[in-house]
Amino acid sequence: MKRKGKTPRFKTQRRLLMELPGMGKAGAMERKPYPPGQHGQRRRKYSEFGLQLEEKQKIRFHYGVREEQFRRLIKKAQKSSNSNWVEALVNLLEKRLDNVVFRLGFAVSVPAAKQMVSHGKVLVNGKKVNIGSQIIKVGDVITLKPDAYENQTYLQAKQSPRLPLPSFMMKEEKGGVESGRLIDEPNIEAVPFAFDAGLVISYYSLRG
Template sequence: MKRAGKTPRFKRQRRLLVELPGMGKAGALERRPYPPGQHGQQRRKYSEFALQLEEKQKIRFHYQIREEQFRRFINKAKASKATNWVEALVNMLEKRLDNVVFRLGFAPSIPAARQLVSHGKVLVNGKKVNVGSALVKVGDKITLKPEAYDNQVYMQAKQSPRLPLPTFMSKDEVGGKEEGRMTDEPNLESVPFAFEPGLVIGYYSMRG
């Protein structure tokens, strides 16, 4: 599986001036809250295109999706009956199994969650699903294989949660093991960082 680019995750977040939780470890902007490079601390002038591009990149980098895959999600969102296709896009991205595993606190980042899924450690309604892009439905129960609860990835996430549990999910402990459930449909407010949907719409309205 290719990553969404080879630029170091902290540098990518500093360039966008926002922390993207899906990329993992916090602190990208703590010591250097300005873009990388020798001119990083100088005030930048943004064109409308640059603003639109950066807003789109926030979404893509947080969810760790390649550009061609991202465009497929956008085409599906535009083809939906949703009034706002960006909200339909967010709904699908938040329901991806790799993201759900991350948001439940079973992994410290989306790439780590994707690895758990691809290694067959994640169960949906008791059945193994090893495709990170599989969409979880409201009511679905998400658990890990018994041995995965002793996995270092899971233990790290449990000890240092990256995000609070979102309102569209619930989590309980059953028999000493955590299990999560999607209880509602995600919406624009489910995105765990600030972004402007209108800029994303503007970017793709000019480019098909």
């Protein structure tokens, strides 16, 4: 049964004309490289607002955060010491536990990682954490509960990782058990697709 108010991930990526790795739907643009709908193949005209909105939506959908969560993170980023608040925002998004689990290759998508966390399958420094939005710190070690290493979500991700391991993370494997660690602070280059930070800044500067 389809949940009301939720757009299928495949259609979302087609609408944005971009594959968003965090959504886990590889191939969204291969068969139909145009927006969904009756007039999808017509050439699209963008207003400045439309460009700003789509750039913001790319970030929000990739990281799997609701609009209200996104706005809270933006306010926190704007209060940081970083003069570029979009870079501070990316830093926070990349360090969310659900995203860390995804970027370590323990899950095929951010939603799959979120589910693993909420089901108590993820350990941070040996302790179970079931809140996907928890911010991970440099040095924290991420592992899974023993039975999670036999789960199809993990095995599929290990066999076909959606993204390469980023430079600010490291992984180890001992006795067939993988662990991951955040070894540096992620910056704006951590975003695994092209986007224009200036358009995101413009969108929110006009709307407070």
